[in-house]
Amino acid sequence: MLNQSPWKVTLVLLVCLAGLILSFPNLFSRDTVERWPGFLPKSQINLGLDLQGGAYLLLEVDSGAVIRERLEELTNEVRVALRGAGVGYQNLGVSGNAVTFRLTDPSQRDAALAALTPLNGAIGGGSGLSMFAPGTLGGMELDIRDPGDGRISLALSKTGISSRVTSAVTQSLEIVRRRIDELGTREASVQRQGENRIVVQVPGESSPESIKRLLGQTAKLTFHFVDQDTPVSEARAGRLPPGSMLLDSEEPGPNGQPIQYVVRRQVVVGGESLVDAQPTLQNNQAVVSFRFDSPGGRKFGQATQQNVGQLLAIVLDGKVISAPRVNEPILGGSGIISGSFTFQSATELAVLLRAGALPAPLEVVEERSVGPELGADSIRSGVLACVVAAIAVFIFMLVYYGPVFGLIANLALVVNLILVFATMSFLGATLTLPGIAGIVLVIGQAVDSNVLIYERIHEEVKNGRSPIAALDVGFNEALRTIVDSNVTSFIAGIALFIFGTGPVKGFAVTHCIGIITTMFTAVTFTRLIVAYWYKWRRPKVLPI
Amino acid sequence: MAHRLRLVPEGLNVPFFRYRWPFFVWSALVLIATILVVAINGLNFGIDFKGGTVLEVQMPGPANLAAMRSTIDGLGMGASELQTAGSDRDVLIRLEASENQDEQKARIEQVKEALNGEFGEGIVYKRQEFVGPKVSGELLMNGVWAVLISVVGVLGYLWFRFEWQYGVGALAALIHDVSAGVAVYAFTGVEFNLTSIAALLMIVGYSLNDTVVIYDRIRENLRRYKAMPIPELLDRSANETMARTLATSITTLLALIALFVLGGPVIRDFTMIMIVGVIVGVYSTIYIASPVLYYLNLRAAGPAPAKTVPAHVKG
Numbered sequence: 084m085l086n087q088s089p090w091k092v093t094l095v096l097l098v099c100l101a102g103l104i105l106s107f108p109n110l111f112s113r114d115t116v117e118r119w120p121g122f123l124p125k126s127q128i129n130l131g132l133d134l135q136g137g138a139y140l141l142l143e144v145d146s147g148a149v150i151r152e153r154l155e156e157l158t159n160e161v162r163v164a165l166r167g168a169g170v171g172y173q174n175l176g177v178s179g180n181a182v183t184f185r186l187t188d189p190s191q192r193d194a195a196l197a198a199l200t201p202l203n204g205a206i207g208g209g210s211g212l213s214m215f216a217p218g219t220l221g222g223m224e225l226d227i228r229d230p231g232d233g234r235i236s237l238a239l240s241k242t243g244i245s246s247r248v249t250s251a252v253t254q255s256l257e258i259v260r261r262r263i264d265e266l267g268t269r270e271a272s273v274q275r276q277g278e279n280r281i282v283v284q285v286p287g288e289s290s291p292e293s294i295k296r297l298l299g300q301t302a303k304l305t306f307h308f309v310d311q312d313t314p315v316s317e318a319r320a321g322r323l324p325p326g327s328m329l330l331d332s333e334e335p336g337p338n339g340q341p342i343q344y345v346v347r348r349q350v351v352v353g354g355e356s357l358v359d360a361q362p363t364l365q366n367n368q369a370v371v372s373f374r375f376d377s378p379g380g381r382k383f384g385q386a387t388q389q390n391v392g393q394l395l396a397i398v399l400d401g402k403v404i405s406a407p408r409v410n411e412p413i414l415g416g417s418g419i420i421s422g423s424f425t426f427q428s429a430t431e432l433a434v435l436l437r438a439g440a441l442p443a444p445l446e447v448v449e450e451r452s453v454g455p456e457l458g459a460d461s462i463r464s465g466v467l468a469c470v471v472a473a474i475a476v477f478i479f480m481l482v483y484y485g486p487v488f489g490l491i492a493n494l495a496l497v498v499n500l501i502l503v504f505a506t507m508s509f510l511g512a513t514l515t516l517p518g519i520a521g522i523v524l525v526i527g528q529a530v531d532s533n534v535l536i537y538e539r540i541h542e543e544v545k546n547g548r549s550p551i552a553a554l555d556v557g558f559n560e561a562l563r564t565i566v567d568s569n570v571t572s573f574i575a576g577i578a579l580f581i582f583g584t585g586p587v588k589g590f591a592v593t594h595c596i597g598i599i600t601t602m603f604t605a606v607t608f609t610r611l612i613v614a615y616w617y618k619w620r621r622p623k624v625l626p627i
Numbered sequence: 628m629a630h631r632l633r634l635v636p637e638g639l640n641v642p643f644f645r646y647r648w649p650f651f652v653w654s655a656l657v658l659i660a661t662i663l664v665v666a667i668n669g670l671n672f673g674i675d676f677k678g679g680t681v682l683e684v685q686m687p688g689p690a691n692l693a694a695m696r697s698t699i700d701g702l703g704m705g706a707s708e709l710q711t712a713g714s715d716r717d718v719l720i721r722l723e724a725s726e727n728q729d730e731q732k733a734r735i736e737q738v739k740e741a742l743n744g745e746f747g748e749g750i751v752y753k754r755q756e757f758v759g760p761k762v763s764g765e766l767l768m769n770g771v772w773a774v775l776i777s778v779v780g781v782l783g784y785l786w787f788r789f790e791w792q793y794g795v796g797a798l799a800a801l802i803h804d805v806s807a808g809v810a811v812y813a814f815t816g817v818e819f820n821l822t823s824i825a826a827l828l829m830i831v832g833y834s835l836n837d838t839v840v841i842y843d844r845i846r847e848n849l850r851r852y853k854a855m856p857i858p859e860l861l862d863r864s865a866n867e868t869m870a871r872t873l874a875t876s877i878t879t880l881l882a883l884i885a886l887f888v889l890g891g892p893v894i895r896d897f898t899m900i901m902i903v904g905v906i907v908g909v910y911s912t913i914y915i916a917s918p919v920l921y922y923l924n925l926r927a928a929g930p931a932p933a934k935t936v937p938a939h940v941k942g
Contacts, residue, residue: 564840
């Protein structure tokens with residue numbers, strides 16, 4: 084008990100010193116800390132959104148839409164492939180997770196299958212170019228079935244679907260990140276959660292509306308020529324050529340109803356070829372000017388050259404923004420999108436176009452935002468509660484265990500709290516309002532180890548042991564109890580950490596860290612101080 | 628040396644075990660009452676678990692709840708609930724979950740517009756939350772899992788460190804304490820949300836912490852007093868650890884009361900449940916966890932070396 088190895092003593096003191104140094108930056112504002120010289124520790128405790136104010140959004144990638152879109156694309160590919168091979172077909176369309184059609188002439192079955200096989204890419208191998216035969220790595224995207232009655236179906240395989248969805252989520256993550264970056268808020272975080280969800284946290288942004296507007300659109304921009312051979316009335320009556328589609332305008336027309344356009348399905352150029360988009364004013368009207376990359380610019384130039392006089396529909400998310408006439412070939416690789424924009428909506432569209440299109444719509448499934456006032460109130464009341472709780476516990480321990488042991492317990496509590504803050508800063512952990520509650524609870528419970536030790540020593544004294552023997556037995560016997568009781572609390576804390584979300588997780592963090600630091604201070608720090616005190620005073624009777 | 632104040636007199640010897648039956652009955656009644664109240668009243672699930680929308684607004688002056696209610700009801704979006712939160716300027720608005728998620732999201736905007744139109748632009752929107760139906764189901768399941776996993780984990784640890792009898796006793800005490808916590812939610816109608824799960828888990832943690840301390844002493848006394856009848860041994864262990872139990876409960880309660888009074892409205896409910904948890908945790912240790920061991924043939928359990936003095940005393 085009395086002879087502590089000097090190494091141990093040094094180590095304990097070093098840990099305490101490290102705790103002081105690591106928790107130190109929290110006393111200063113972040114800006115001050117950033118100007119410190121490089122050798123000083125700079126990491127601070129992060130405040131949760133509930134304390135500093137901010138918005139939290141949980142988004143879900145609409146995997147149904149990803150699959151639907153792939154099926155539509157596949158239908159087109161099938162059409163092109165069959166036409167190219169001169170195979171006649173009927174009833175081409177999507178049913179369930181498959182594209183199906185019927186051969187006009189069943190004897191063309193082999194020709195049809197031969198034409199369709201190249202559509203079936205291997206997942207993870209890259210079709211055709213892979214050094215392995217298609218299908219050996221991860222499986223094929225399609226499951227081509229031909230029951231023999233002239234019907235052929237191309238179903239998306241399970242691996243095909245999951246790889247589409249996964250890549251859609253990965254891509255969405257990137258696009259969301261770029262769009263959020265456009266907000267210019269520092270410290271915004273965009274993270275993947277689970278299979279198909281994305282968490283967006285933007286500190287300081289207390290109104291999530293602007294973020295939702297930014298993320299609520301897929302912003303898929305495409306240019307199509309208008310099918311001027313098919314009148315809208317024909318199309319509305321269902322007589323729509325297979326290569327065309329009927330689209331609404333973005334803005335309602337003069338009669339309040341959206342204007343409808345018959346537009347060729349074939350995409351002239353898509354938004355993925357854009358390299359820049361900016362809002363500008365033209366004739367006092369807000370427009371978005373854009374620039375294509377060079378292949379996109381060439382394609383656009385060629386197409387406009389061959390179709391002078393045609394209407395070119397600018398389609399955003401399935402709605403026609405405008406359909407200007409091509410008066411002359413547009414060869415420079417840049418142009419403008421006009422429509423009924425305000426300067427703000429033109430700015431927003433430009434942001435969306437620069438960041439790129441989302442592969443699928445995002446749905447907000449959970450949203451929480453806290454204004455900075457509420458956060459500041461919470462910090463104030465939380466800190467006040469901490470201080471008052473600490474003072475109350477200090478007084479109790481002093482009164483109950485007397486000036487010597489009470490003071491030692493209080494010293495241990497202070498060290499404990501410093502270590503909690505130091506650990507949280509070191510880990511960059513997030514402090515939330517329930518986390519502050521966790522710290523208050525640590526204040527109440529941390530002294531438990533001291534209580535266990537002191538009560539044990541008290542019993543041993545009562546049983547007639549000498550002071551030194553009582554101290555020794557007291558510490559040793561209490562240690563077992565301290566470990567067992569803290570481990571059980573710790574397990575509950577870990578369960579909360581794993582299953583908890585948001586602020587509640589913050590409670591688990593401070594609770595668990597508090598348990599570890601409590602065990603450390605009880606086992607090492609308290610023991611050290613008591614040993615030195617005993618060596619110094621050599622009391623005949625322990626004041627306990 | 629004159630001794631300072633103590634919470635319990637030296638040589639305390641309360642015959643806890645003798646009065647076990649009235650307390651068993653009482654605990655059983657509490658448990659039955661909880662089940663009944665939860666079955667009849669149900670829990671007042673917050674939006675975390677049932678989906679929906681919450682807005683916390685600060686009005687420019689004292690809030691006129693009736694006028695605000697009629698403004699919101701005028702929007703025709705189903706049941707809404709208004710209550711003041713904290714000061715008389717702060718109002719909590721709850722909107723019912725809607726089948727249609729887009730509609731539900733649009734509601735926040737509609738309510739804001741209506742309030743701004745009716746009461747001017749000086750309204751501060753302090754907090755707004757929306758939980759969709761997909762997420763709320765998952766959050767509830769996660770909460771249930773958290774409680775179950777922690778219970779299983781802790782019982783596993785007790786079994787490993789002690790004997791199975793202790794695991795059973797602790798489980799009984801745990802069921803009592805967690806039900807008591809749930810009962811408070813059911814009786815008071817306090818909103819049951821994610822924070823409530825944290826509160827229940829802390830009851831699990833505290834209850835076990837307390838139980839383990841007395842179990843540790845029981846195990847030690849079993850080794851020390853080989854011939855002592857179990858009831859006497861259980862009482863002795865409870866009395867010996869009573870000073871610690873009270874001291875720790877008092878410091879924990881002091882901290883929690885500080886938090887309850889000063890910590891602000893957001894975590895007040897949480898703190899209230901924790902306070903209840905500390906009290907029932909102490910009760911269940913003495914009147915459930917400990918006497919249950921009597922019925923589980925404790926002596927046959929662990930190794931019981933015949934020693935009257937612990938072997939590890941180094942003096």
